[in-house]
Amino acid sequence: MTQINQNFLKLPGSYLFSEIARRVSAYTSAHPEAKMIRLGIGDVTRPLVPAVIAAMHSAVDEMGTFEGFHGYGPEQGYEFLRNAIAEHDYAARGIDIQPNEIFISDGAKSDCGNIGDIFGPDNVVAVCDPVYPVYVDTNAMAGRAGDFQEEIGRWSKLVYMPCVEENGFTPELPKEKVDMIYLCYPNNPTGTVATKEQLKVWVDYANEHQSIILFDSAYEAFVTEENVPHSIFEIEGARTCAIEFRSFSKTAGFTGNRCAYTVVPMELERDGAKLNSLWNRRQCTKFNGVPYVIQRGAAAIYTEEGKAQIRENIAYYQNNAKVILEGLTEAGLTCYGGVNAPYIWMKTPDGVGSWEFFDRILQEANVVTTPGAGFGPSGEGYIRLTAFGDADATREAVDRIKKMLKN
Ligand code: PLP
Numbered sequence: 001m002t003q004i005n006q007n008f009l010k011l012p013g014s015y016l017f018s019e020i021a022r023r024v025s026a027y028t029s030a031h032p033e034a035k036m037i038r039l040g041i042g043d044v045t046r047p048l049v050p051a052v053i054a055a056m057h058s059a060v061d062e063m064g065t066f067e068g069f070h071g072y073g074p075e076q077g078y079e080f081l082r083n084a085i086a087e088h089d090y091a092a093r094g095i096d097i098q099p100n101e102i103f104i105s106d107g108a109k110s111d112c113g114n115i116g117d118i119f120g121p122d123n124v125v126a127v128c129d130p131v132y133p134v135y136v137d138t139n140a141m142a143g144r145a146g147d148f149q150e151e152i153g154r155w156s157k158l159v160y161m162p163c164v165e166e167n168g169f170t171p172e173l174p175k176e177k178v179d180m181i182y183l184c185y186p187n188n189p190t191g192t193v194a195t196k197e198q199l200k201v202w203v204d205y206a207n208e209h210q211s212i213i214l215f216d217s218a219y220e221a222f223v224t225e226e227n228v229p230h231s232i233f234e235i236e237g238a239r240t241c242a243i244e245f246r247s248f249s250k251t252a253g254f255t256g257n258r259c260a261y262t263v264v265p266m267e268l269e270r271d272g273a274k275l276n277s278l279w280n281r282r283q284c285t286k287f288n289g290v291p292y293v294i295q296r297g298a299a300a301i302y303t304e305e306g307k308a309q310i311r312e313n314i315a316y317y318q319n320n321a322k323v324i325l326e327g328l329t330e331a332g333l334t335c336y337g338g339v340n341a342p343y344i345w346m347k348t349p350d351g352v353g354s355w356e357f358f359d360r361i362l363q364e365a366n367v368v369t370t371p372g373a374g375f376g377p378s379g380e381g382y383i384r385l386t387a388f389g390d391a392d393a394t395r396e397a398v399d400r401i402k403k404m405l406k407n
Contacts, residue, residue, distance in 0.1 A: 007143045012150070016133075016374030023359065024368055037397040039324070039385045040370040042188070044253045046316060048297070049309035052252060055300035059293040070292035075284045077104025077261065081295045084302040085261060089246070095233045101265050101276060103283055104290050104298075106258040108218045108247035112182075113138035114286070115214060115243060115262070118278040123179035126159040128171050130189050130375030130382075132216065135182040144180075153377045162378040163190060165347070169336065170198050173205055181206065183232075184216040186223060189375045189384040190345040191321075191337015193228045199235045206241035210270060213242040218260075221251040221314050222321075223340045239265040243275070250342065252301045252310045259290050259298045317342050320394045321387035327398035328385075331405050342387040345372065349405075354380055364407070365400035 020040060028034055048056075062068025076082070082099035090097040105111050112134050125139050136158065139145045146157030154160055159178050161171030169192040171183075183202065185194045206213045215232035223230055232242045244263040248254035268275040290298075300306045325338035328346055338344040348357040354371035361367050361383070372382030387394070 005141065007141050007145075010145075010148050011137060011140055012148055014133075016370070019374075020358075020368065020370065023362060027362055034366045036366050036368055037389070037393045037400070038368045039389060039394065039397050040368045041388060042386055043255050044250060044313075044317075044388050045390060046253055046313045048253050048257070049301075049306065049313065051300045051303055051306035051309050052297045055306075056293050056297040059296035063293065073289040073292055073295070075287055075289050076100075076280065077102065077290065078292070078295050078299075081299045082261075084299050088302045088307075090231070090233070093230065093234065095231055097233060097263055098266070101263050103262045103264065103279060104295060105260050105262060105283070105287065106290050108216060108245045108249070108260040108262075109134055111245050111260060111262045112214070112216060114282065115245075115279070116142045116144070117282050117286075118275060119144075119180060119212075124157070124159060124177065125180045125182070126161055126171075126174055126178035127182050128163045128184070128187070129154075129160040129377060130163065130372060130379035131182070132184055132188050133375070135214070135216075139180075160376070160378075163187070163192075164378055165336075168192070169345075170194050173201065177209055177211075179209075179211050180214060181211055182214045182216065184218070185229070186217075186219040186341035187337070187343075188219065188341075189343055189370070189372065189379065190382075191339075191341035191343035191384075192345070193223065193225075193340045195227065196229050196235060199229060199232060200237075203232070203235045203237045203241055207237050211241065212268075212270065212275075213238070214245070215242050216245045218245065218247040219250055219341050219343075220246065221310075222318060222342050224318065225340055228340050233263070233265075239267045241268070243268070243279075248298050248301070251314070252298070253313060254294075254298065257294050257297060259294050316391065317387045320389060320391055323391075323394055324385050324387060324398055327395075327402060331402040333405070338387070344385040344387070346383045346385060348381050348383060351381060354382060357383055361401060361404065364404040365397070367397045367400055 082102045086099045127135050145155035159174050163169040169190045220230040232238045247260035264276040264279045301310050321338040324344045328335050334347040336345040354373035358371040370384040372379030
């Protein structure tokens with residue numbers, strides 16, 4: 001009989017978003033008149049900017065000609081896009097990343113998951129708690145997580161690093177030696193960031209222990225404060241211990257377009273192997289590249305007009321974040337994030353449970369949020385709100401929550 005990957009059977013059901021949908025649907029069926037506002041979604045809502053649309057239209061036209069037709073492209077991505085990324089996302093910030101260290105892909109989600117292919121099964125993996133679930137589940141599928149312990153909501157072999165109010169949502173170095181360390185800044189779900197000094201501690205640790213930092217900066221475009229790093233490669237020593245994931249999803253509204261990239265420095269070696277070569281081998285074997293039209297659209301965000309246009313969309317979301325953060329803080333709630341990230345991490349009042357407060361907001365304010373407990377045990381007692389909605393609806397949602405708290 002064919003054997004299956006038994007690790008898949010150990011995965012708990014993807015409980016969070018299905019449970020949210022179930023509760024929302026139960027409420028709206030009983031209250032069809034309720035006008036729900038969704039501040040739980042992690043998807044963007046603003047359309048693609050004109051520069052991207054024009055570039056994609058023009059690329060479609062090219063594809064209809066013999067001269068401009070593109071079949072299979074380079075698995076690593078087209079040079080025009082890799083060059084633009086190296087120049088605008090890195091060189092412009094004084095960071096030396098060469099185009100051959102950049103791999104274009106169809107998403108940071110895929111890359112964060114697929115990167116595990118190049119690492120052995122016995123590595124000890126460290127994740128933050130709360131956490132973007134992809135890091136956890138993909139390691140579980142690869143057999144690096146052990147068994148899921150239902151009663152504590154954790155995997156037996158993963159090292160969880162609590163990110164809580166007391167440590168400013170930045171993980172402390174683990175007591176045991178860890179080999180693969182997932183860090184995400186600006187963070188989903190807490191919306192918090194790490195300083196250069198805090199990241200330097202991790203880079204030094206990883207170099208000393210020959211570990212690898214898997215740095216997800218999918219939300220770097222939302223950094224507003226000057227001294228907050230956009231890239232792990234702003235930190236001295238990172239080229240010998242880090243891989244970085246970036247995405248056009250939130251930067252340029254590409255969630256439905258699918259385009260992202262991963263940076264693997266040439267210096268990065270473990271076990272005598274160059275990780276850039278391993279990732280190249282993996283991509284060439286299992287991936288056939290992002291469509292030409294999409295890569296042309298992505299490259300358009302690096303033109304002067306493209307840059308200005310995506311900035312406007314990001315500013316729109318940043319303003320939503322400000323409205324949520326300031327409004328809820330004014331209402332007496334303790335909130336984090338929202339300054340350098342599109343997420344606001346709101347503490348529930350009086351230690352009320354995440355789900356209980358989620359239900360209250362759902363039923364009394366008709367606003368859909370995300371319970372923090374869904375991102376890991378340390379998310380209990382928090383609610384995540386997102387800034388990706390419509391500005392008027394966001395303002396209305398905040399007013400409703402304020403009113404609810406007054407009652
Ligand atoms: N990384 C983090 C932390 C995310 O929150 C998300 C999306 O929500 C992604 C990666 C996925 O990015 P992409 O759309 O490029 O797959």
